[in-house]
Amino acid sequence: MTAPGTLYGLGVGPGDPELVTLKALRLLRACPVIAWPANPEGHSMARAVVAEWIHPGKIEVPIVMDFVSKGRESALAAYDAAADTLAGHLAEGRDAAVLCEGDPLFYGSFMYLLERLAGRFPVAIVPGITSVAACAAVAARPVVSLDEGLTVLPATLPEDALSARLAATEAAAVMKLGRHLPKVAAVLDRLGRAEGAVVVVRAGHEDQRVLSLPEALSEGVPYFSLLLTRNRP
Amino acid sequence: MTAPGTLYGLGVGPGDPELVTLKALRLLRACPVIAWPANPEGHSMARAVVAEWIHPGKIEVPIVMDFVSKGRESALAAYDAAADTLAGHLAEGRDAAVLCEGDPLFYGSFMYLLERLAGRFPVAIVPGITSVAACAAVAARPVVSLDEGLTVLPATLPEDALSARLAATEAAAVMKLGRHLPKVAAVLDRLGRAEGAVVVVRAGHEDQRVLSLPEALSEGVPYFSLLLTRNRP
Numbered sequence: 001m002t003a004p005g006t007l008y009g010l011g012v013g014p015g016d017p018e019l020v021t022l023k024a025l026r027l028l029r030a031c032p033v034i035a036w037p038a039n040p041e042g043h044s045m046a047r048a049v050v051a052e053w054i055h056p057g058k059i060e061v062p063i064v065m066d067f068v069s070k071g072r073e074s075a076l077a078a079y080d081a082a083a084d085t086l087a088g089h090l091a092e093g094r095d096a097a098v099l100c101e102g103d104p105l106f107y108g109s110f111m112y113l114l115e116r117l118a119g120r121f122p123v124a125i126v127p128g129i130t131s132v133a134a135c136a137a138v139a140a141r142p143v144v145s146l147d148e149g150l151t152v153l154p155a156t157l158p159e160d161a162l163s164a165r166l167a168a169t170e171a172a173a174v175m176k177l178g179r180h181l182p183k184v185a186a187v188l189d190r191l192g193r194a195e196g197a198v199v200v201v202r203a204g205h206e207d208q209r210v211l212s213l214p215e216a217l218s219e220g221v222p223y224f225s226l227l228l229t230r231n232r233p
Numbered sequence: 234m235t236a237p238g239t240l241y242g243l244g245v246g247p248g249d250p251e252l253v254t255l256k257a258l259r260l261l262r263a264c265p266v267i268a269w270p271a272n273p274e275g276h277s278m279a280r281a282v283v284a285e286w287i288h289p290g291k292i293e294v295p296i297v298m299d300f301v302s303k304g305r306e307s308a309l310a311a312y313d314a315a316a317d318t319l320a321g322h323l324a325e326g327r328d329a330a331v332l333c334e335g336d337p338l339f340y341g342s343f344m345y346l347l348e349r350l351a352g353r354f355p356v357a358i359v360p361g362i363t364s365v366a367a368c369a370a371v372a373a374r375p376v377v378s379l380d381e382g383l384t385v386l387p388a389t390l391p392e393d394a395l396s397a398r399l400a401a402t403e404a405a406a407v408m409k410l411g412r413h414l415p416k417v418a419a420v421l422d423r424l425g426r427a428e429g430a431v432v433v434v435r436a437g438h439e440d441q442r443v444l445s446l447p448e449a450l451s452e453g454v455p456y457f458s459l460l461l462t463r464n465r466p
Contacts (some may be wrong), residue, residue, distance in 0.1 A: 009370075011366070013254070016256070017255070018254065018255045018256035018259065019254050019255075019256055019359075019360065020254065020255055021246070021251065021252050021253065021254055021255075021362065022250070022251045022252075022253055022254075022255065022258065023249070023251035023252055025255065026251070103366045103369075103376075104370070105366070105369040105370065105374065105375045105376045106365075106366060106369070106376050106377060106383075107377060107378055107379070108375075108378075111375045111378055114373065114375075118373065123373055124373075125369075125370040125371075125373055126252075126370065127252065127362045127363075127366035127367050127369070127370040128362070128366065129254065129360045129361070129362065130360075130363065130366060132339075133244070133336045133338070133339060133360035133361065133363060134360050136336075136338040136339070136358075136360070137242075137337070137338065137358035137359065137360040138358075140347065140351065140356055140357075140358055141338065142338045142341075142344045142347075143336075143338045143339050144339060144340060144385065145340055145341075145344055146340070146387075147387050147389055147390060148387075149384060149385065149386045149387075149390070149398055150339075150384070150385040150386075151382060151383070151384050151385075151402070152377065152382065152383040152384075152385075153382045153383075154379075154380050154381075154382075156380055157380060157382070164401070165382055165401065165402075168397070168398065168401060169384070169398075
């Protein structure tokens with residue numbers, strides 16, 4: 001009987017291939033099967049980050065999803081199908097690496113495969129650089145220090161929830177800004193915390209930028225932008 | 234006139250040399266000056282992680298601190314002295330890399346050097362794998378997902394502050410457990426969140442372990458342990 005393969009969740013970081021860890025690179029090269037999430041056009045941000053290291057001859061498993069026009073059920077069906085395909089490879093003894101933007105367990109879709117395959121096969125997870133750490137590095141400012149607490153929130157939350165959570169923390173990172181930025185800015189303004197906030201756009205990519213809140217509001221920012229705020233200077 | 238060197242804050246991750254990024258490794262090899270925090274005995278966790286890549290001939294700048302017996306003022310004096318030494322090298326055009334456990338800006342002491350040297354010299358920060366991501370990977374469980382918020386807290390906070398913050402969040406990571414674990418456990422117990430919590434000890438090291446809360450309480454855990462809790466299963 002063949003020993004089953006291992007399912008690897010590989011964090012590939014925020015976008016810069018140099019922000020991949022040595023461990024993720026080694027496993028990417030070693031695994032015969034590589035799965036990656038893709039949009040309806042077949043583009044995969046996670047695959048693009050490590051494309052130079054994916055050698056010909058790998059078995060690739062695209063996980064194509066269309067949350068926006070086909071909804072959550074369709075996406076879950078895509079994970080079911082990918083889990084079945086990966087289970088086949090794992091059962092035949094082939095290790096499989098799932099590429100994950102950022103960190104696999106920090107707002108990542110890897111957890112859908114984890115819950116479908118853990119228990120049935122060996123699993124190992126390689127942590128990745130999160131968007132929070134990447135954005136702070138670009139802005140060169142502390143995320144959180146000493147006895148402060150840090151709260152990480154998606155900007156998609158309702159205004160009153162955002163307000164309560166931000167009022168109760170010393171430091172915060174607000175993710176997924178996009179069209180939610182004016183709501184977040186209004187909350188910070190009422191809390192007297194608008195001035196020190198920075199918005200980081202496309203961290204880890206060549207066109208990364210750091211904007212003040214007024215600058216960000218004026219030009220608008222993409223969905224994958226992140227705001228950092230901290231009570232201390 | 235010589236162009237000044239760049240100050241690099243290099244995140245080296247939680248302890249496993251393989252969790253260093255390609256970028257941190259490249260800069261570590263390229264910089265002629267390497268600084269690292271050390272305890273009073275001269276041991277440096279950050280240096281130990283990357284020791285195999287520090288070639289002879291580097292100028293090394295140990296930053297020896299003794300918070301415990303000599304207090305905060307003495308530690309700040311150590312940063313003043315290190316900043317002076319590094320400023321000398323930077324002014325003469327030598328790039329200097331400061332090694333940082335985990336991520337330089339996530340509860341890191343790098344910010345003391347950043348505030349002393351930023352503005353005077355070019356600064357670049359290489360983000361690292363945080364203890365939160367490393368511990369979640371070891372435990373193979375999601376930190377946070379979808380529209381949940383994540384709160385990161387030091388266990389050193391007073392019991393009522395811990396309780397209020399943990400009651401208000403879907404997911405949490407509590408750091409620096411050590412002798413504060415019974416206090417954290419009591420808070421989680423009252424909130425009905427003790428059952429799903431896990432404690433990760435020495436993530437990224439060979440003897441890393443995942444414990445339930447009762448196991449952790451029974452055997453005690455070191456200061457650098459981390460608790461993960463999440464409302465969802």
